[in-house]
Structure formats: C-alpha cells, structure tokens
Amino acid sequence: MSAAGNPVIELRDVRKAFGSNVVIERLDFDVGKGEIVALLGQTGSGKSTVLNIVMGTIPADAGSVRVAGSDPYRQFARLRGKLAVSFQTDRLLPWRTAVENAEIGLLVLGMPKAKARQVARTWLDRVKLTGAGDLYPHQLSGGMRQRVSLARALCVDPELVLLDESFSQLDHVTSQTLRADFASIAREFNKTCLFVTHRIDDAMEMADRVLVLRPGAGIALEEGIDASIRSSLQRRSALHDKIAAVMGAEA
Numbered sequence: 001m002s003a004a005g006n007p008v009i010e011l012r013d014v015r016k017a018f019g020s021n022v023v024i025e026r027l028d029f030d031v032g033k034g035e036i037v038a039l040l041g042q043t044g045s046g047k048s049t050v051l052n053i054v055m056g057t058i059p060a061d062a063g064s065v066r067v068a069g070s071d072p073y074r075q076f077a078r079l080r081g082k083l084a085v086s087f088q089t090d091r092l093l094p095w096r097t098a099v100e101n102a103e104i105g106l107l108v109l110g111m112p113k114a115k116a117r118q119v120a121r122t123w124l125d126r127v128k129l130t131g132a133g134d135l136y137p138h139q140l141s142g143g144m145r146q147r148v149s150l151a152r153a154l155c156v157d158p159e160l161v162l163l164d165e166s167f168s169q170l171d172h173v174t175s176q177t178l179r180a181d182f183a184s185i186a187r188e189f190n191k192t193c194l195f196v197t198h199r200i201d202d203a204m205e206m207a208d209r210v211l212v213l214r215p216g217a218g219i220a221l222e223e224g225i226d227a228s229i230r231s232s233l234q235r236r237s238a239l240h241d242k243i244a245a246v247m248g249a250e251a
C-alpha cells in the first residue's frame, strides 16, 4: 500500500529504445492516489510502451519506475492483485459466462468460489450488467463485453487500473456512456487510473489531468480538467484545440 501523499505511479527520467528506435526519453510523471490521468499522443508516440513499463511487462532502459512503491519489472510479484489492466479488445474467454469471466482474477488470487461468485455479481451490477451474468460473450454486445472486462478488472479491488484505449472500438454513443460510467465508478471507489488514448475527447471526458506525450522528450503538455471546463463548451473547445496543436506539432 502506498502511504498517503505518495504517488501510486512515479516515473523519473525514463528512457526506452527498441534497437535504434528511441521511443521514450526524459519521461517524468506521477499519478496520485485516486487520480484519473489520461496519456495522450499520436499513434506510435509510445503510449502503450509507457503502459507496458508501468505494468512491468517490459523494463525501462534507464531512469526509475515505481508503482505502488515497487519496481514493476524487477518486483513483478509484489504487484500481484494490486494492478488491473483492460485492453483495446475485451479478451473475454468465450466458453465462460459473463460472471465466470468477471470472477477469474478473484479465483486466481485464491478467493473461495462462492465468495468470488458473489463479488463478481456485485461488480456486474455496478457496471450495469444486472441480469446478464449467465450469458456468454457471443450473446453480449461489444459495449456489454467491455463492461464485463471492467467488472473483471475492478472486482479484485486493485490499487491501480490501467486502460489502453479500451473503449475505442465501440460506436460513439456506446463508448461515451461507458466512459462516463467508468469515470463515475472509478471516482466512487477512489480508484487510481492511468489510461491511454489518442482521442482528445475521451481524455477530456474522463480524466482529472491529461498528459501529452512528446516522443523523445517526455511530457509536452499537462492540463488539469475539472467540471467547470467540462461544462463550458467554450473552455472545452479551447482546451481541445490547445491539446490538438501540441499533438499535431509532433507529427
């Protein structure tokens, strides 16, 4: 557990290259407890690479990376159960029902079956899938499958939730309601969340803070978003244009 005041994610002067392709350089940022932070950047700017470094699937070449007080790559086991990840595709197992998919993480962590089933059902209710628990993935819409995936991610009560453009394959209205529901659940349960997207609207809708990744030079722009910005069309569009200009400048 991270002590109050300690960031859940802390990156300092992080560098990552694949061969001669230097994808990340001089990257510094923190994500505090309960914060929802969006990482924006053009395609190929290294967003998924940052997420992979944070979840410990690949090491940084240089710099320091701390997640919930541990090095996610070298101390991978310490983050067991503390970190939940949801990807672009929902990755549900087709032979398991919605509730059987949702409870997977709990069973892996050793929770007794009956208790896991009960917790998974509670989370299916929270993501508005009451009554759909016994359906198989092929019987669900894309948006419903993403909701199962979210329930699966959240039901282990993770300290940190990482999302990689989880809602981008859905139609606009579906992804918009899903985003709003996710943000309200994350706030209600004080979840810390880093999510990656190249859609400025997604970022402004969900996040408390947006970071724009500049390839090779860290964070090019950092902006806080609050209700007063979200509710003012004028301020929203001004901020949108400002972010777009910074993202565009990296082309």
Ligand SMILES: Nc1ncnc2c1ncn2[C@@H]1O[C@H](COP(=O)(O)OP(=O)(O)OP(=O)(O)O)[C@@H](O)[C@H]1O
Pocket: 018, 021, 023, 041, 042, 043, 044, 045, 046, 047, 048, 049, 050, 198
């Ligand atoms: N495992 C890898 N091996 C070699 N190169 C890689 C690897 N992973 C990523 N890259 C390269 O790193 C760069 C950044 O990739 P990354 O997937 O992080 O970008 P992204 O910002 O997530 O893009 P998108 O918006 O398209 O998802 C690209 O040039 C990519 O080719």
Ligand SMILES: [Mg+2]
Pocket: 047, 048, 049
């Ligand atoms: Mg990506």
